[in-house]
Amino acid sequence: MPTVLVPGVLRAESGGAARLEVAAAGQLRAVLDEVGARWPRLARRIRDESGAVRRYVNIYVDGEDCRRLAGLDTPVAAGSEIQVLPSVAGG
Amino acid sequence: MTVLLAIGTQKGLFLATSDDERRTWQVGPAHFSGTAIYTIGVDARGPRPRLLAAVDSSHFGPSVAVSDDLGETWAEPDSAPIALPADAGAAIERVWQIVPGSAAEPGVVYAGSQPSALFRSTDGGRSFQLVRGLWDHPHRPQWGAGFGGQAIHTVLPHPHDPARMVVAMSTGGVYRTADGGATWAPANSGIKAYFLPDPWPEFGQCVHKVARDAGDPERLYAQNHHGVYRSTDGGDRWESIAATLPSDFGFPIVAHPSRPGTIWNFPLIADSRRHPVDLRCRVFRSTDAGEQWEPLEKGLPAEPYYPVVLRDAMCADGSDPAGVYFGTRSGDVFATRDEGESWTPVAAHLPDVLCVRAVTF
Numbered sequence: 001m002p003t004v005l006v007p008g009v010l011r012a013e014s015g016g017a018a019r020l021e022v023a024a025a026g027q028l029r030a031v032l033d034e035v036g037a038r039w040p041r042l043a044r045r046i047r048d049e050s051g052a053v054r055r056y057v058n059i060y061v062d063g064e065d066c067r068r069l070a071g072l073d074t075p076v077a078a079g080s081e082i083q084v085l086p087s088v089a090g091g
Numbered sequence: 092m093t094v095l096l097a098i099g100t101q102k103g104l105f106l107a108t109s110d111d112e113r114r115t116w117q118v119g120p121a122h123f124s125g126t127a128i129y130t131i132g133v134d135a136r137g138p139r140p141r142l143l144a145a146v147d148s149s150h151f152g153p154s155v156a157v158s159d160d161l162g163e164t165w166a167e168p169d170s171a172p173i174a175l176p177a178d179a180g181a182a183i184e185r186v187w188q189i190v191p192g193s194a195a196e197p198g199v200v201y202a203g204s205q206p207s208a209l210f211r212s213t214d215g216g217r218s219f220q221l222v223r224g225l226w227d228h229p230h231r232p233q234w235g236a237g238f239g240g241q242a243i244h245t246v247l248p249h250p251h252d253p254a255r256m257v258v259a260m261s262t263g264g265v266y267r268t269a270d271g272g273a274t275w276a277p278a279n280s281g282i283k284a285y286f287l288p289d290p291w292p293e294f295g296q297c298v299h300k301v302a303r304d305a306g307d308p309e310r311l312y313a314q315n316h317h318g319v320y321r322s323t324d325g326g327d328r329w330e331s332i333a334a335t336l337p338s339d340f341g342f343p344i345v346a347h348p349s350r351p352g353t354i355w356n357f358p359l360i361a362d363s364r365r366h367p368v369d370l371r372c373r374v375f376r377s378t379d380a381g382e383q384w385e386p387l388e389k390g391l392p393a394e395p396y397y398p399v400v401l402r403d404a405m406c407a408d409g410s411d412p413a414g415v416y417f418g419t420r421s422g423d424v425f426a427t428r429d430e431g432e433s434w435t436p437v438a439a440h441l442p443d444v445l446c447v448r449a450v451t452f
Contacts, residue, residue, distance in 0.1 A: 010151070040169040045151035048182035049174035056150045086150040 002031055002076050005083040006042065013042035028061060029072040031082055046084055056089040094408055095161060096416055096449045097142060098424055099128030100442035104144055106162045107437050113414050113428040116437045122162060130403060131448045132189030132216060136197055140450045143200065143216045145186035153186050155202070157216055166217075173202055173210050173219045179226065181206055187244040188403070189216065196253045203243030207234050207260045211272065222272045225258070230277065230294055234263035237297055237316070244402060245301045250308050257301060257311065257326060264296035265313065267326050278326030283318055299342045300402045304380070306351025312381065314344035314356055314402075321381050332381025337368040343405035347430075348413055352380040355407075355415055355431060357400040365399050372396035374405075374417065376431045390434035391425060398423070403446035410451050418444025 004020040006013075014020060020039070024030040029051075036043035046057050051072070053059060059066045060083040066074045076082065096107040096116070103121030123146045132143035142158040144165070155172040156165040175181055185205040192199030200216040203209055208226050210219035234241055242260060249255035254271045257278070264279040277294035284296045297316035304310035309325040312332070319339050320329040333339035338358040347353035355376050358368050367373060372391040375384045398419035405417040415431055418424040422441035425434045 041167070044154075044171045045148070048152055049171055050177075050180070050182045052182065054150065054152055090149050 001025075001078060002080045002082060004031065004035060005081060007085055009086060010042055010045055010084065013045060014039050025076050025078050025080070027072065028059065028066055028074040028076050028082065031076050032072070056087045058085045058087050059083070060085065092410075092451060094410070094414065094449055094451050095140070096408075096424075096426070096437060096447060097131040097133065097144075097162075098418055098438065098441065098444060099131050099144070099403075099446040099448075100418075100422070100444050101127050102442040104128045104131070104146075104162075105438065105441060107424070113408075113410075113426060114435075116426070118438045119162070122165070123156070127445060129185060129445050130188050131446055132191060132200060132202075133448045133450045134191040134200065134215065135409070135450050135452070136191060136194060140452055141215065143189045145189055145202075147185055153183055153204075155186060155189065155216065155219075168217055170218070172212075172217060173204060175208065175226075176221060179221070183208070184240065185242065187242045188246050190246045190248065191216075193248050193250050193253055195251070196248075199253075201246045201248060201256075203246045203258060203260075205240040205242035207231070207241050207243045207263060209243055209246065209258055209272070224268065224273045225266065225275050228266075228275055230263070233295065234260060235295065237261045245298070247301060247303050247311075250303075255325075257303070259298045259301045259313070261299065261316070262295055262297040264294045264298055265301060265326055266294075278322075279329070280327065281322075281329035281331075282313065282315060282320055285317055300344050302344050302346040302354065304346050304351055305349050310351070310380065312344050312346060312354050314341050316340070317362060319344070319356065319381065332377070335382070335384045336375060337386075340365075341400075342402040343400055343417070345405050345407050345415065348407050348409045349411055350378075350413075353378045353413075353430070354381065355405065357405060357417060359399055366397050367399070370395040370397065372419075374415070374427075374431055374434075387427075387431035387434070389432065390427075392423075397421075401445055404444045406447050406449055408449035408451050414449060416447045416449055418447050420444065 024034040098105040103124040127147040134141040188203035200212040209222040212219040245259035247257040313320040319333040373386040373388040398421035408414040420443040424437040
């Protein structure tokens with residue numbers, strides 16, 4: 001099962017869990033859709049209502065920034081780790 | 092009597108309270124620390140005020156949190172409370188305004204957003220639905236964006252007729268409906284848009300804030316991106332009321348909660364020099380609907396003062412005499428309990444103040 005790693009700042013939305021196991025695989029979009037169904041408040045911090053990943057949220061699939069891969073179409077394997085991290089931003 | 096002053100800043104919401112006739116204030120710690128609070132709705136129609144805070148995370152997007160215990164606890168729904176439908180082709184970037192509907196429609200709350208959209212809630216602000224009539228307006232592709240983004244920042248439900256409402260957006264100008272939001276028409280006649288080739292367009296003005304007179308709901312006041320105006324016919328026609336102001340540039344304009352014709356604003360030098368006129372921290376007041384204005388500065392900083400007051404960072408409470416409050420981008424907050432004759436500090440050294448809202452209970 002793929003695992004979603006939740007940053008500390010968002011764990012209030014995942015019931016305190018740092019690691020979420022999801023059944024979906026295939027593409028990153030399916031993983032995030034499952035997160036949306038099971039942890040909706042976490043999901044809307046990561047993507048806006050159009051489905052786009054928020055500008056200052058980064059998602060790494062097995063250590064690679066999904067924006068440098070295929071975005072939401074990035075392949076996700078059964079054992080993949082999907083790490084969500086807020087980017088360096090703010091003032 | 093307790094007065095609660097909600098202070099929204101660039102990095103959190105602060106709640107100040109006064110239990111001694113607004114003489115002294117106790118400021119609590121930050122709620123939603125690190126997030127920007129561009130608007131706070133205060134719904135005083137129920138037995139206890141409800142606070143609705145637009146919580147804006149630069150990383151994780153906008154949301155709305157609701158408190159029915161004066162900020163002791165906050166609730167936020169699982170689903171995004173304000174979101175555009177799938178066919179809109181856009182996403183909400185920021186919530187700029189939350190206001191309760193009139194007394195005639197309990198439970199109704201309105202919200203204005205960036206991009207320019209109006210939302211209506213019928214469950215007290217827990218969930219909102221897009222007002223399609225305005226979103227689908229044929230002018231929408233031509234509405235522009237100022238430095239703050241393209242947003243509906245002012246929502247003024249009519250106090251007696253739920254079918255009527257005025258909204259204002261930057262840029263775009265003033266729009267109004269008389270059929271509950273089904274259809275909308277621009278209402279900018281007489282408001283100058285000096286920054287456009289045609290300075291008197293039907294729409295496209297950069298209105299900064301609109302306030303409605305307490306005694307006459309057809310009388311409106313508008314602070315524009317240069318220009319201060321009054322309408323006496325619900326927005327059919329606007330006329331300048333800037334003749335006796337030291338500058339017609341600024342952001343907020345506030346109407347007295349009960350006395351007709353009394354308004355306050357905070358003039359800045361000019362678009363190109365956004366500092367208080369003469370670098371003096373002064374509020375200006377008119378008691379005759381804008382014909383004559385007078386500066387009010389007793390108790391305010393005497394040294395040169397540079398920060399501005401943003402469009403929602405000035406408000407009045409519901410008391411008589413009215414309390415007026417304003418916050419600045421340097422994190423100073425001031426209050427008057429005598430309608431501006433004298434001022435006292437509420438807080439200092441906060442993050443940039445984006446909005447203030449007061450409620451008496």
